Amino acid sequence: MKKQYIIPIFVPHLGCPNDCIFCNQKSISGQKKQMTKEEAKKIIDDYLTNTKPEAKQTEIAFFGGSFTAIDEKLQEELLQVAYEYIKENKVSSIRISTRPDCIDKKTLKRLKKYKVKTIELGVQSANDYILKRSNRGHNFEDVKKASKLIRRYGFILGHQMMIGLPESTKEDEINTAKQLIKLKPKIVRIYPVLVIKGTKLEQEYKEGIYKPLPLVKAIEICGQLVRMFADKKIEVIRVGLQSTEEISDPKNKESEVVAGPYHPALRQLVESSMWHEAILEKIKKLNVKVQEVEVTVNPMDVNNVIGHKKENIKNLKEYYDVDLIVKSDEKVKQGKSKIEITKLYKDFLEEKETIKSK
Numbered sequence: 001m002k003k004q005y006i007i008p009i010f011v012p013h014l015g016c017p018n019d020c021i022f023c024n025q026k027s028i029s030g031q032k033k034q035m036t037k038e039e040a041k042k043i044i045d046d047y048l049t050n051t052k053p054e055a056k057q058t059e060i061a062f063f064g065g066s067f068t069a070i071d072e073k074l075q076e077e078l079l080q081v082a083y084e085y086i087k088e089n090k091v092s093s094i095r096i097s098t099r100p101d102c103i104d105k106k107t108l109k110r111l112k113k114y115k116v117k118t119i120e121l122g123v124q125s126a127n128d129y130i131l132k133r134s135n136r137g138h139n140f141e142d143v144k145k146a147s148k149l150i151r152r153y154g155f156i157l158g159h160q161m162m163i164g165l166p167e168s169t170k171e172d173e174i175n176t177a178k179q180l181i182k183l184k185p186k187i188v189r190i191y192p193v194l195v196i197k198g199t200k201l202e203q204e205y206k207e208g209i210y211k212p213l214p215l216v217k218a219i220e221i222c223g224q225l226v227r228m229f230a231d232k233k234i235e236v237i238r239v240g241l242q243s244t245e246e247i248s249d250p251k252n253k254e255s256e257v258v259a260g261p262y263h264p265a266l267r268q269l270v271e272s273s274m275w276h277e278a279i280l281e282k283i284k285k286l287n288v289k290v291q292e293v294e295v296t297v298n299p300m301d302v303n304n305v306i307g308h309k310k311e312n313i314k315n316l317k318e319y320y321d322v323d324l325i326v327k328s329d330e331k332v333k334q335g336k337s338k339i340e341i342t343k344l345y346k347d348f349l350e351e352k353e354t355i356k357s358k
C-alpha cells in the first residue's frame with residue numbers, strides 16, 4: 001500500500017452552530033486561534049518543504065469544526081488556497097469534514113468547484129435519542145439525506161462515529177455501524193468518547209452522571225465495528241483521536257483529557273485483540289489440545305499479531321497454555337494468515353496441519 005500524505009489544517013469551532021456535550025474543538029484540534037488563508041498557506045508550504053511528498057499521494061485536509069458551516073467567504077478563501085496547490089500539481093486532492101445538517105446542493109457545488117474529493121460527516125450515532133442527549137442538533141435523517149447527496153454529487157463519502165456517548169449501549173453502537181453500512185461510505189473513523197476539559201460532559205462526569213467506557217470495553221466494541229466495516233470493504237481509517245499534547249494521558253499535566261478510554265496506540269490494541277480472537281477461534285475449531293501454534297502473516301501485520309507489549313503472546317500462554325510463534329512472509333496478503341499447529345499436548349503432530357485462515 002502506497003503511503004498517503006495528509007496536510008492537516010485545523011479549523012476549530014469556527015461558525016459551528018452547535019455545542020455538543022463532548023466537544024471542546026479547541027482542545028481536540030490543538031488549535032487555539034482562528035484559521036486564516038495566510039496561515040493555511042504557511043502550513044501547506046511548511047509541510048511541502050519539510051516532507052517533500054509525492055503530489056499524487058498528497059491531500060490537504062480541513063479538519064475540526066464544521067467546515068461548511070463557517071462563513072462562506074472564509075470557506076472560499078481557504079478552498080482557493082488549497083486549490084492553487086492542485087493547479088500547480090503539488091497536491092492531488094482536498095478533503096473536508098463537516099456536520100450532516102450543513103450539506104446542501106449549493107454547498108456541494110462550491111466544494112466541487114474547488115475539486116474537493118472527500119467529505120467526512122460527523123454522524124456520531126444513528127439513534128436520535130442519543131444524538132439529542134449529546135446536543136448534536138441534528139438527527140439521523142439528516143445523515144441519510146446528506147450521505148445520499150454527497151454520493152450523488154460524486155464525492156467520496158466518509159463517516160465519523162462515536163462509541164460511549166451518554167446512554168449509548170453496545171447495541172446502539174452496532175446498530176449505528178449497520179445503519180452507516182447501508183449508506184455506503186468508503187471510509188469510516190471510530191472515536192471512543194473522551195471526557196475533555198471545559199465540556200458539559202466533564203460536568204456530567206464530575207457529578208457522576210456520565211461514566212466513560214473502560215478501555216477494555218472500548219477495544220472490544222471497536223474490534224467488532226472494525227470487523228463489520230471490513231466485511232463490507234469499508235476502510236476504517238482511524239480508531240481514536242490522534243494523540244497530541246492536549247489529547248494525551250489524563251495523568252499528563254498538559255492533557256485536556258479528564259477521563260475515558262485514552263490510549264496512544266488504541267488502533268494497535270484493537271487490531272491485536274482482533275488477531276487474538278481470530279487465532280483462538282481457529283485453535284478452538286480444531287478440537288485438539290494445542291501446545292504451540294505458528295502464525296505466518298504479512299510483515300505489516302506482525303506487530304499486531306504479537307500484540308502491544310507482546311500481549312497476545314503473553315495472554316495465549318497465560319490463559320490457554322499455548323506458545324505463539326509469529327513469522328512474516330510478504331506473500332501472505334495483509335489481514336490474512338496461515339496458521340500451523342506445530343505441537344500438540346501429549347503427542348507431537350507427525351504431520352503439520354495447515355489451515356488457511358482469517
Ligand code: SF4
Pocket residue numbers: 013016017018019020023024025064065066099122136
Ligand atoms: S458539531 Fe462538531 S465542532 Fe460543533 S460542537 Fe459538535 S463536535 Fe464540536
